[in-house]
Amino acid sequence: MPNLPSPRSALPLPLRIATYNINWGNARIEEVVSAIQQSDADIVCLQETNAQSAATLRQVFSRQYPTIRFFGSVERYAAAGFGLLSRIPLRSEKFLPAEDGLFGACLVELDTGDPAAQILNVHLQPVIFDRPRDEVGLVHVRDAFLNAERIHLREIKHLLTHIDPDSPSLILGDFNSLSSFQAPSFLRDRGYLDSFAGTVNGPDAHPTWHWSTRLGDVSFRIDYIFHSPDWRTTDSQVIRTSGSDHFLLVSSLELVAVGDAH
Numbered sequence: 001m002p003n004l005p006s007p008r009s010a011l012p013l014p015l016r017i018a019t020y021n022i023n024w025g026n027a028r029i030e031e032v033v034s035a036i037q038q039s040d041a042d043i044v045c046l047q048e049t050n051a052q053s054a055a056t057l058r059q060v061f062s063r064q065y066p067t068i069r070f071f072g073s074v075e076r077y078a079a080a081g082f083g084l085l086s087r088i089p090l091r092s093e094k095f096l097p098a099e100d101g102l103f104g105a106c107l108v109e110l111d112t113g114d115p116a117a118q119i120l121n122v123h124l125q126p127v128i129f130d131r132p133r134d135e136v137g138l139v140h141v142r143d144a145f146l147n148a149e150r151i152h153l154r155e156i157k158h159l160l161t162h163i164d165p166d167s168p169s170l171i172l173g174d175f176n177s178l179s180s181f182q183a184p185s186f187l188r189d190r191g192y193l194d195s196f197a198g199t200v201n202g203p204d205a206h207p208t209w210h211w212s213t214r215l216g217d218v219s220f221r222i223d224y225i226f227h228s229p230d231w232r233t234t235d236s237q238v239i240r241t242s243g244s245d246h247f248l249l250v251s252s253l254e255l256v257a258v259g260d261a262h
Contacts, residue, residue, distance in 0.1 A: 046081075
């Protein structure tokens with residue numbers, strides 16, 4: 001067995017954090033495990049976990065990540081689970097049930113001093129069609145996206161009220177939104193920075209989600225790590241494996257004086 005990194009009790013700098021929608025179907029859980037291992041993240045925030053994937057992840061990662069948590073209303077929606085793997089102890093943890101959208105979110109504080117860094121793990125509502133796929137036309141696609149946009153904006157506005165504006169914060173997860181859409185734009189307008197876009201040229205050319213259709217493959221960047229100006233991204237990458245319809249996104253960040261952030 002390879003040597004695993006030892007658990008960390010203080011905030012490592014840079015902090016390496018990942019977000020990964022692992023797909024509730026669990027079709028290729030071994031590839032999910034591989035992506036997490038490749039990321040070498042201090043904290044991994046997951047979406048679409050369930051009892052089966054939770055059991056596997058606990059078994060594989062219990063030594064590497066002493067703090068492992070799972071949240072969500074999976075009895076209502078198969079894709080509603082959230083997970084957290086962390087080398088850093090938590091000061092607090094809270095599941096935020098959905099008020100808009102379907103899935104809610106998870107908010108944790110790291111136990112690393114004052115002010116404690118906050119991490120909000122989100123899974124905004126997918127685009128939902130009101131008819132079978134073979135009956136969906138362009139008008140239905142337009143209407144479904146417009147409705148999702150309205151819901152996403154309400155979701156992110158509500159979730160942001162749970163963040164302490166005086167603490168270093170990270171908002172990350174599956175936004176089901178292109179970078180120019182309302183939820184990412186709302187966060188940017190409030191001073192949050194898109195970690196991947198801050199370090200990669202042409203960020204939207206690097207998809208985090210992909211799907212095969214009868215008309216061909218489609219792929220978009222819809223997973224994000226946003227951070228308050230207290231952080232600076234030193235590295236960010238998409239790890240492409242076949243474990244899910246999403247790819248893992250990981251960033252390395254360091255705390256900086258707000259006036260020094262770029």
